[in-house]
Amino acid sequence: METIELDHLTVDYRAVRALDDVGFPIEKGGITMLAGPNGAGKSTVIRVLLGLVRPARGRLVVDGKPAGVTNAWKERLGYLPEAVAFAENLSGRQVLAFFARARGVPKQRIEVVLDRIGLSEAATRKVRGYSRGMRQRLGLGIAILADPEFLILDEPTGGLDQEGLTVLWDILREWREKDRFVLLSSHDLTLMEQRVSRICLLKQGQLCALGTPEELRFMTRLPIRVKFQLDAASEEAPIFVDDVHNWGQVICLDHRDNHLSVEIEPDDLLSLMDIRNRNAAAVKRIRVEEPGLDLVYDSLLKKAG
Amino acid sequence: MMLRVANALMLNEWLERIRDRWVLVISGLFALLACGVTLYGSGLSSQSTLLIGPSLVTLAALFVPLVALTLGHDAIVGERERNTLGLLLSLPIGPGGLVFAKFTGRFMVLACALVVGLGGTVFFSMGRGWSIVPRLLLDTLMMGAGFLSVGMLLSVIAKRQITAASLAITVWFLFVFFYDLGLLGLMVVTDGAVSSEVIAYLVLLNPAGLFRVRMMTYFGGSGLMEGLGLTEIPVPLLTWVVWGLWILLPIIASGLLLFRGRAE
Numbered sequence: 001m002e003t004i005e006l007d008h009l010t011v012d013y014r015a016v017r018a019l020d021d022v023g024f025p026i027e028k029g030g031i032t033m034l035a036g037p038n039g040a041g042k043s044t045v046i047r048v049l050l051g052l053v054r055p056a057r058g059r060l061v062v063d064g065k066p067a068g069v070t071n072a073w074k075e076r077l078g079y080l081p082e083a084v085a086f087a088e089n090l091s092g093r094q095v096l097a098f099f100a101r102a103r104g105v106p107k108q109r110i111e112v113v114l115d116r117i118g119l120s121e122a123a124t125r126k127v128r129g130y131s132r133g134m135r136q137r138l139g140l141g142i143a144i145l146a147d148p149e150f151l152i153l154d155e156p157t158g159g160l161d162q163e164g165l166t167v168l169w170d171i172l173r174e175w176r177e178k179d180r181f182v183l184l185s186s187h188d189l190t191l192m193e194q195r196v197s198r199i200c201l202l203k204q205g206q207l208c209a210l211g212t213p214e215e216l217r218f219m220t221r222l223p224i225r226v227k228f229q230l231d232a233a234s235e236e237a238p239i240f241v242d243d244v245h246n247w248g249q250v251i252c253l254d255h256r257d258n259h260l261s262v263e264i265e266p267d268d269l270l271s272l273m274d275i276r277n278r279n280a281a282a283v284k285r286i287r288v289e290e291p292g293l294d295l296v297y298d299s300l301l302k303k304a305g
Numbered sequence: 306m307m308l309r310v311a312n313a314l315m316l317n318e319w320l321e322r323i324r325d326r327w328v329l330v331i332s333g334l335f336a337l338l339a340c341g342v343t344l345y346g347s348g349l350s351s352q353s354t355l356l357i358g359p360s361l362v363t364l365a366a367l368f369v370p371l372v373a374l375t376l377g378h379d380a381i382v383g384e385r386e387r388n389t390l391g392l393l394l395s396l397p398i399g400p401g402g403l404v405f406a407k408f409t410g411r412f413m414v415l416a417c418a419l420v421v422g423l424g425g426t427v428f429f430s431m432g433r434g435w436s437i438v439p440r441l442l443l444d445t446l447m448m449g450a451g452f453l454s455v456g457m458l459l460s461v462i463a464k465r466q467i468t469a470a471s472l473a474i475t476v477w478f479l480f481v482f483f484y485d486l487g488l489l490g491l492m493v494v495t496d497g498a499v500s501s502e503v504i505a506y507l508v509l510l511n512p513a514g515l516f517r518v519r520m521m522t523y524f525g526g527s528g529l530m531e532g533l534g535l536t537e538i539p540v541p542l543l544t545w546v547v548w549g550l551w552i553l554l555p556i557i558a559s560g561l562l563l564f565r566g567r568a569e
Contacts, residue, residue, distance in 0.1 A: 071397035079395040085387040089324035101313035
């Protein structure tokens with residue numbers, strides 16, 4: 001598979017329109033994230049890809065051609081459902097063994113996957129004794145069991161501790177490196193910010209925004225925060241603070257002891273650096289903080305109305 | 306590809322169900338009572354088969370629908386509650402195949418429980434009950450398959466497992482206890498206006514009733530049914546057709562309902 005694209009999808013659940021003309025490509029070798037509030041349509045997009053719902057309009061396009069959700073398509077998928085639980089009277093290994101049989105995966109692969117998700121020692125324990133994070137890891141194991149071309153993860157961070165998150169990040173990195181497809185939905189924007197390559201923001205079944213985290217940040221034009229650590233011994237420090245004060249482009253300024261923090265428009269960063277260069281000795285360290293993806297998300301949703 | 310998934314599903318159903326406490330308890334109780342009835346009956350008379358057979362029929366007509374409905378009621382709704390229904394449907398298998406594989410896997414467990422339960426009676430009857438067991442087992446399996454199929458349908462319709470369990474118990478009461486009472490009431494209220502032929506057909510529309518009639522005819526001959534006023538027993542082929550419909554229609558309906566997007 002070279003390209004996967006959702007083309008103008010419209011899905012109705014009786015009288016409720018769950019998706020309204022939503023279309024976007026799923027990036028190869030990248031991680032596409034579905035974001036949006038509850039009821040935005042994230043799960044519906046996933047259900048369409050799994051063939052659990054049929055769109056009233058629109059289609060799935062694979063390698064430039066319209067494609068249906070056939071068994072051959074399903075063979076290429078690995079899926080992790082949200083907050084997944086399993087039959088409690090089976091062991092982790094037995095659960096994996098079932099999916100291995102169903103996917104036609106050799107038995108040896110089960111041990112590899114158990115090791116990969118860190119459940120080798122708990123493999124013979126009944127699932128009822130698993131924590132939520134362990135169940136989530138087992139779900140991840142099922143998703144990657146057949147080494148699929150296309151990984152679909154619904155809220156993959158749910159219940160994961162740091163060890164589980166490391167497993168998840170490793171899997172995501174591997175799928176990127178293998179130049180495959182990953183689509184995930186998550187509310188955990190802060191955690192995902194550094195990992196995803198493209199975000200598809202949905203609201204009330206409509207596509208609000210689509211782009212890389214940087215592109216979305218640029219769309220919002222949210223202020224950035226620049227933090228200066230001043231050199232108290234420098235005579236230029238008070239001059240620099242006065243210059244910034246009088247500059248006129250500062251949205252918010254906070255000056256305490258040797259720390260100066262200012263909020264400015266992203267476009268004004270170069271001008272601020274000019275002021276700093278004029279008083280180079282005044283500043284020991286500079287740190288630029290861009291708005292978090294959670295703020296970008298809020299801003300874009302507000303703009304969408 | 307689909308056969309591979311179906312086989313895996315059937316095996317998984319088997320593994321899960323034989324570890325299910327409720328199924329084990331009810332199946333064990335059935336086996337215990339069946340063996341008890343046989344042991345008691347075989348000690349009473351030289352013609353023990355005539356005593357054991359109807360007793361086992363009554364026991365099976367009471368217990369097997371409950372075992373089958375219990376087996377079937379959580380098949381789909383249980384997966385839905387665990388968020389694994391979508392995961393199963395992401396495998397290369399359609400909703401119809403999923404329902405059929407689950408039904409088959411659970412039917413194997415039911416068959417095993419019945420073979421153990423009724424097989425035990427052969428041992429306890431000192432071999433004298435052997436002649437009735439194959440026929441009893443066959444009809445019991447058919448009745449069980451019908452109720453299992455209804456249980457599967459309930460598991461698709463219900464949105465929660467507890468609802469499915471309540472519906473299963475209701476269906477059990479309805480078919481095992483109230484159906485015949487209803488027919489008796491109908492006969493009384495209409496004061497014989499409804500012909501015995503119609504009543505006979507209505508009895509046979511209930512899988513538990515069908516089972517009882519077939520087995521009573523087997524043990525007591527058609528004269529026994531005439532004694533009950535049911536003179537017009539339809540031809541055996543029709544009884545097989547009715548059973549076939551009780552097994553197939555709920556399964557087909559389950560698959561169709563899942564296909565129509567009620568999977569989640």
